[in-house]
Amino acid sequence: MRSSTRKLISFSLVFLLEAALPPAAEPINLEKPCRRFVLYYHDNLFGGDDVANATSATATGPTRLGDYLFGQLVVFDDPMTRSRSLASPAVARAQGFYFYDMKTSYNAWFAYTLVFNTTQTKGTLTIMGADMISEKTRDLSVVGGTGDFFMARGVATLRTDAVEGIKYFRLKMDIKLYECH
Numbered sequence: 189m190r191s192s193t194r195k196l197i198s199f200s201l202v203f204l205l206e207a208a209l210p211p212a213a214e215p216i217n218l219e220k221p222c223r224r225f226v227l228y229y230h231d232n233l234f235g236g237d238d239v240a241n242a243t244s245a246t247a248t249g250p251t252r253l254g255d256y257l258f259g260q261l262v263v264f265d266d267p268m269t270r271s272r273s274l275a276s277p278a279v280a281r282a283q284g285f286y287f288y289d290m291k292t293s294y295n296a297w298f299a300y301t302l303v304f305n306t307t308q309t310k311g312t313l314t315i316m317g318a319d320m321i322s323e324k325t326r327d328l329s330v331v332g333g334t335g336d337f338f339m340a341r342g343v344a345t346l347r348t349d350a351v352e353g354i355k356y357f358r359l360k361m362d363i364k365l366y367e368c369h
């Protein structure tokens with residue numbers, strides 16, 4: 189075979205192979221989520237006598253590994269509001285748990301579902317990931333959704349907004365969806 193013919197054949201082969209591959213996914217523009225909203229998460233930890241007010245409770249105590257509550261698990265059904273105020277109307281509930289999982293610092297792992305059940309919004313968004321409490325902002329994965337958030341995916345950026353002793357803390361959650369259907 190002449191070398192020019194051989195070149196032509198191998199070129200055509202590469203071309204055919206490339207044509208057979210599925211198209212590359214569109215790059216995601218981080219600046220342009222398809223949906224974005226900010227909600228505040230209020231964690232009101234049960235202290236033993238505040239049944240009416242508390243929305244979370246320690247379900248398992250810490251182990252004795254290290255000094256940072258390693259193994260303590262907190263289950264919550266916390267209100268999510270649009271404004272910072274705990275007294276403002278809840279637009280969703282955050283239902284799930286977190287546990288402390290670091291020996292040398294306070295570090296938690298969160299897994300929860302935002303349950304929306306208002307006249308405007310019905311559906312759920314499930315969020316999970318590491319909460320490195322000492323970091324100013326932490327990104328958790330929005331792994332899926334249902335109802336108005338059918339098959340959604342994205343990132344929830346958490347920021348500690350207030351801490352009042354061990355009884356109460358508030359997180360600002362900036363929820364950015366990059367897949368909306």
Ligand SMILES: *[C@@H]1O[C@H](CO)[C@@H](O)[C@H](O)[C@H]1NC(C)=O
Pocket residue numbers: 232238241274352355356
């Ligand atoms: C409920 O908890 C919040 C946060 O700790 C506190 O500000 C508020 O006074 C409490 N309300 C009652 C009725 O105890």
Ligand SMILES: *[C@@H]1O[C@H](CO)[C@@H](O)[C@H](O)[C@H]1NC(C)=O
Pocket residue numbers: 305
């Ligand atoms: C949603 O709200 C309706 C009306 O208040 C109620 O009947 C229903 O049980 C709620 N569903 C959930 C999952 O909370």
